[in-house]
Amino acid sequence: MIIERNGCFLLQTKGTSYLFNILPSGHPEHLHYGASVISDKQYESLLKTSTFGDGSEGEEASVLLKNICYSLSEKHPAAGGNMISYSDEYPNIALEDLPLEISSFGKGDIRDPFVLITHENGSKTSDFVFEKASFNNEIKAPESLPGSYVDKEDIAVGSSVDHASQLVVTYKDKEYGTKLEVIYSVYPECDVITRRAVVISGNEKIHIDRIMSNQIDFHENGLVFTSFHGRWADEMHRTDSVCDGGRCVSEEMAAGESGSRSNPFVMISRKDTTEDNGYCYGFNLIYSGNHYEALSSNGYDKSRFVSGISPATFGWSLEKGERFESPESVMTFDMHGANGMSRHMHDFVRKHVVRGTWRDKNRPILINSWEASYFKFNESSLLKLAKEAAGLGIELFVMDDGWFGKRNDDKSSLGDWYVNKDKLPNGLEGLSKKIEDLGMLFGIWVEPEMVNEDSDLYRVHPDWAVQVPGHAHSKGRNQMNLDFTRTEVQDYVIDAMKKVFSSGNISYVKWDMNRIFSDYYSASLPGDRQDEFMHRYYLGLYRIMKELTEAFPNILFEGCSAGGNRFDLGILSYFPQIWGSDDTDAICRVGIQRGYSYGYPQSAIGAHVSAAPNHQTLNTVPLETRFDVASFGCFGYELNLCDISSSERKEIKDQIDFYKKYRHTLQFGHYYRLEDGRCMAVSDDRKQAIGFMLQKESRPNRDVVTFRTKGLDDSKSYHFTNKYVDIDLKAMGSLVNMFAPVHIKQDGILHNIANSVVKVQNEKEDMIATGAILNNTGVRLRPKFGGIGFDQDGDKIGILRTGDSRLYVISEV
Incomplete structure (x- = not known):
């Protein structure tokens, strides 16, 4: 629900209120985000009033909002010492000491800015003030990025329907004519609000140095900033930092992906907040590239949170009248600790981010060939593994890396998406038919964003690889990134993948990305626009993912980036699940999956049982423990079933029978973190x-x-x-x-x-x-x-x- 009266805006969900009002100067003062400020009775009454306007039908809402806004607004008789007074007309307004909806540079607010623009004259000063607001009952999706939105129909969340609505507030720079639209979408049943921004150039060319997606100013400091960090095969370790002064930052500034180093999901809470009690905010970004989340605290008992694209590796030039749209951010709040916050976020991700055929469907139990054989396989050995899997009740057979080109190790053939007939003489069609005859679905592994120098594709199109011409390039895993800023490269990948996905009855695709970026350069961009490279790359990737998922709606796609190096809502907008980590050690996975659980539901997390000793740690963990841990996710096996003992075979058969019986609760039940590392999943009906x-x-x-x-x-x-x-x-x-x-x-x-x-x-x-x-x-x-x-x-x-x-x-x- 969105209500506006006399410049006061209320965005109301089932359990939270978000309020701001427009000051006489035109600046938006942020009043409150958190626990609801109205009663259930007032909420029901407000639902019956018109959203905008001041007519008699809205008199009750006008009085209510006027009183709320006045009680929450700050009363400043004068600007404080050593502060900048905004103007002669409003000398009492000092932007440094006001909680704001948006902030820019040059008028006295010296905190982390929401937007930073360089004008044609070289100045970076901007002064955005309120121009207008409009209301949309039908959610509009972002124009160029994945977004969480209701397309045409309301989407059921649990037993209720989430009637989402949208508010667009337009601000205009008084001096330069640049416009800034802030777009809010409200999902009442999920207790979620999303935000994004659009910059529209006016009568001049501008350069966007920084544009955030979200800004929340808190009326207190000493808040706890919780972020999640790690490395390859050791992702999502929780870190709590108290921000009494200065700035706490979680950022992926150069890797070119959302990253295992710092996940874009963060939390903000009070010091006494626990899993089940206390104020807890959750924030995430629907984006897969470099990101920035920061909580800062100043000397006036205020904190500011901002999130968006990392400004360290971003810039964008706009000609007159052009526009740029930031990724969409997601925020939620609960008074009952991190578990309450997580349930809101999980509901929202399941129902409004994940979409398509597989959104609500139980995920099949799979066997992946990677740790069973690595690159050393042929059709005969794969079928032997598949027969063992089928006999145990496994539903999906996945052939991992090594089936294409001349791929016998990781040094060649990425980009050459044709079948290696030495390994698969009957091609994907022949193998998939034999797998189907065993009663299983068939899936494959691809890595479309990459190319090896030792490949037919590179020999024909070396300029398609991301590198600075005439300079040495640093590789990762013996491979290079393809330049997805270029339409012809996007077209090649779309065409190549369509041929692959059509060449057999393919039901599942694991989409991998095994290196980060080093050089940021595209031969298709002029030198003064190379700072647009990374964002343009993801626009290209999202176009590819959109076309392929629409062309193959029944394929279950799983995202992967050397495990969980690109685990984010941008990927989940197209692929309903992501491989959680290349570390399959169950003891390690307990912590990794618990970290993911704060912001992501079990139905989005791939988790497998592997061999012991484990291939990443050489630890030996009981088979039952490996199953118990992996069962809280999209479940499968990744070991050589041909080599196991008869007792292990019986144990695995029992595990599969158990998982099938309780699969829906384990994948889609409400997740609770318990004490001492324990957890549980509870069905919707709590039965x-x-x-x-x-x-x-x-x-x-x-x-x-x-x-x-x-x-x-x-x-x-x-x-x-x-x-x-x-x-x-x-x-x-x-x-x-x-x-x-x-x-x-x-x-x-x-x-x-x-x-x-x-x-x-x-x-x-x-x-x-x-x-x-x-x-x-x-x-x-x-x-x-x-x-x-x-x-x-x-x-x-x-x-x-x-x-x-x-x-x-x-x-x-």
């Missing part, structure tokens, strides 16, 4: 939930464990049980002789025979408890082995070693 617990460190004589849930219905009763886990006899070591009738030598013949036929009985949870008990107190689990014996009668004492885990099934009675 079913799956909980996860990892034993990080097993200690003797600490056998009592409590499992406390979140999100269940307090008034209902639930059956609480666990996914049963068998334990090998060898897990007991020489302790087996404590109860064996004869002495058993470790790893001897008798030990191996006994291990093949005897399983140690593990605990079986079986209790009925109310949702109130589960949520507020938690249930006491069966005791765990404590080093002083073991119950041979079975199911009374559990074995939970360091690295072991459990899944708990909670079903309404």
Whole structure:
């Protein structure tokens, strides 16, 4: 809901209010964003009034908004010492000490600016003041970038319908005629508001040095800025910084992708905020390139948050009358901590960012060939792996890197998108048909944004690779970026991928990008416009992705960039899921996936079970733990099923059966972070939930464990049980002789025979408890082995070693 009266604007969602008003000088004063400032009764009343205007039908709204605005606005009788007075007409206005909706340079606001423009005369001073506002009931999408919008129909969120609406506020530079449009879209049921900006040049040519997508000025400092950082195969580690003064920045300024180094999702909260209590804001950017998020604090007890394209590697020139549109930003708020904020963000991403055929569909269980064979495969070995997978109930077979050109390692053939007939004599069509005959879908790996120097494409079009002519180029993974600022390169990739995707019955595509950018240069751009390169690259990429996803609406696309190096809402606008990390070590993945969970739903995160020892860390983690961790996402396997033991084969078959039964809850349920690294997913109707617990460190004589849930219905009763886990006899070591009738030598013949036929009985949870008990107190689990014996009668004492885990099934009675 959007209401305007006498220059006061209220953007209202189900649980939040966003308010600003226009000062006499024409500057927009930001009044409030956060907890709702109106009652439920007032909300219902306002829904019946007209959105804009001052007629008698809106008298109640006019009085209400007038009182709210006056109570929240700052009263400054004069500009403070050493401040700049805005003008002789308004000497009491000092922009440095005002919370603003937008800020520019040169009129006294010396904080992080929203927009910075160089005019034809070389000046960087701008003075944007209010010109007009308009309201759209039908959301308009960004013209050149992916956006979260309702196209024609309202989109259901849970059991309700999200009637989104849009406000466009236009500001005009009094001196130069440049216009700045700020576009707000309001999604009431998700408790989400989005913002973006459009710069329109007036009677001169201008250069945009900086244009943000969002700015929020807070009336307090000492806020906590939470960002997520890492590196390849070690993404999304949470970092909390208290901003009492100066600036806290999360930025990907040069990599050319949203990045594993700094994800564009950030949070802002108060110091006492927890997972379940306290003020928490979430912010993200619908963009895949270099980004900038910063929280600064000044000496007047104010904080400013800005986010948008990183200004370090961005610039844009506009001729008279031209326009530039920034990416769309997303913001949400909840009074009940980070878990509440995350649920709003998850709902919004699932329903308004992800789109197309696969938006609400359960993702298939897959087997990926990469860690099973790397580049060393042929049709025969792939079919052998596929037969094993089909027998276990896996639904999708994915052939990874190495199927095209002369690709036997990572030094050649990127760009040559024709089948390697030495490996696949029957082509993609023949292989996909044989996979289908096994009852599985077929998928492939591609890396369309890259080219190797050792490729037919590079030999014909060396100028299509991103490099500075006449200068040495630094490569990554033996490859170079293709120049997507050029239409002819975009056209080549679109045509090549259409041929590939049409050459067999392809149901899934893993779209990879395995290097960042070094040189920023395009031979198609003049020297004074090379600062436009990175943004133009993503305009080109989005055009390619749009055309291909529209041409192949039934293909399930998964984004990937050396794992999670480009995990962002821009990619999710086209591809419904992204590979979370190249690190498949379950212990590492617990932290990585928990980091993603703050801003991204499980249905967007690819997660696989791989071999042990793990190929990235050489750690050995139990197969059950590998499954438990990967099950909270788009699930699959990435190991050689032909090499596993019969007991592992049975275990995997049981895992697949379990996952199919609870798949929808695991992928689309409401996600809650619990204490001590635990988590759970709860179905929409709160009738079913799956909980996860990892034993990080097993200690003797600490056998009592409590499992406390979140999100269940307090008034209902639930059956609480666990996914049963068998334990090998060898897990007991020489302790087996404590109860064996004869002495058993470790790893001897008798030990191996006994291990093949005897399983140690593990605990079986079986209790009925109310949702109130589960949520507020938690249930006491069966005791765990404590080093002083073991119950041979079975199911009374559990074995939970360091690295072991459990899944708990909670079903309404």
